[in-house]
Amino acid sequence: MEIQIRLNPNLYLKDPEQSELGRNIIKHSIEMIHELGFESFTFKKLAANINTTEASVYRYFENKHRLLSYIINWYWTWMEYQFNFYTGNVKNPVQNINILISLLVFELDDQFISSHISKDKLYNIVTSESNKLYFTHHVEEDNQARMFKPYKDLCHRISLVFNEYNTSYRFSHSLASTLVETAHHQQFFARYLPSLTDFDKRKIKTELKAFLSHMAFSMLDNKK
Amino acid sequence: MEIQIRLNPNLYLKDPEQSELGRNIIKHSIEMIHELGFESFTFKKLAANINTTEASVYRYFENKHRLLSYIINWYWTWMEYQFNFYTGNVKNPVQNINILISLLVFELDDQFISSHISKDKLYNIVTSESNKLYFTHHVEEDNQARMFKPYKDLCHRISLVFNEYNTSYRFSHSLASTLVETAHHQQFFARYLPSLTDFDKRKIKTELKAFLSHMAFSMLDNKK
DNA sequence: CAATCATGATAGTAATACTATTATCTATAA
């Protein structure tokens, strides 16, 4: 199944999905950010890599922060899309929460193709770079430009599932954002700062899932 | 009570605590990072602000990333110090966990003076910038240089308290790091991206404390 | 009094993060 994800036009100057060069920019950005880290990634290096010029890249994105934003918003949109797809027929909230957790640890087989995007590398970028989007001095402007909408939508969607499970749960939004962040952070920690976790790097997905579901259900079941 | 916090010499080229200029660098960095955000903060601006030269600042810190690291490690060290101080006489793990949570939301009165450091601004910097220390491409080298030791020590200390409360708890480290991160993130979200939380900005400390203690005790009490 | 150490003053470099201008090439609409 091929999907085309449409993102908020605020995220780009020129839609990268609409041209070969644009798709190339996305594809190679993902590869290069994965390889170099966001800090060392530059438009100049990217341009050299795909045999175009810096100026051409600037026609698509104002700067590299916006480009990262595009990529990560693509991820959130895709996640919500998947979540809706997998939970569409399932009426059982427990099962829906488990599906969510599987998605968050990136365990489910992907049903959607988007040829120029490497999902593995994208996931990797999200775990290590996504915080940089909002922990800035310009959060408020960016927020007004709706740059975090896909993330907020996903969290809202998750909070609804929590409230299906426990109608009177007071912290559904905070739990949603915490669960998402924790999934990514703990994965990163397990790999690079293992003493901050209780996981074995080799069994990370299984153990992290256990932790996340322990977290979600402990909190949702606590009637105090 | 005046405290002097000694940090790992890997964090600086020349100990900023040992000179007027050094202390000035720390003091004004905190103010400027708070005001400009880390991205826009530069050694040039800092030097201009305290009437010294860029070159002089470089004699203390290799670069601004290292300076941020110094500041944030100061915070973690100070936090652990406080935690030990407040829980030293208290044998009750429940109470210790509550003390921890109060510290994490920055609610307790500070017993320690360190004249050139503005604690409020420091806390603010930690909530919005601390992730940038480890979410880099050079985590591993930095980790080997022991740049995260104070944070890891604090989390370990917290995990011990969790295990005092529940001897057989399997996720004490992950819960510790999650709780710390969550305290900061939710605070930031409540302020700038409130739809990711369930908190009222004006009652943030009370409500966040409720959430964090709900989280900690739900998880620690869940015997499944 | 000599030595050394910290800071200041000044200069310079490579890389980054852009902006601007003009030329070329291509698709399509008149």
Add this chain to the structure above:
DNA sequence: TTATAGATAATAGTATTACTATCATGATTG
């Protein structure tokens, strides 16, 4: 078929950042 609009390439240039190097000065210490 030709005109033209639109996209990209080629090239150049600027301000700022993130440093490094050198030398002078002034304070401290042995």
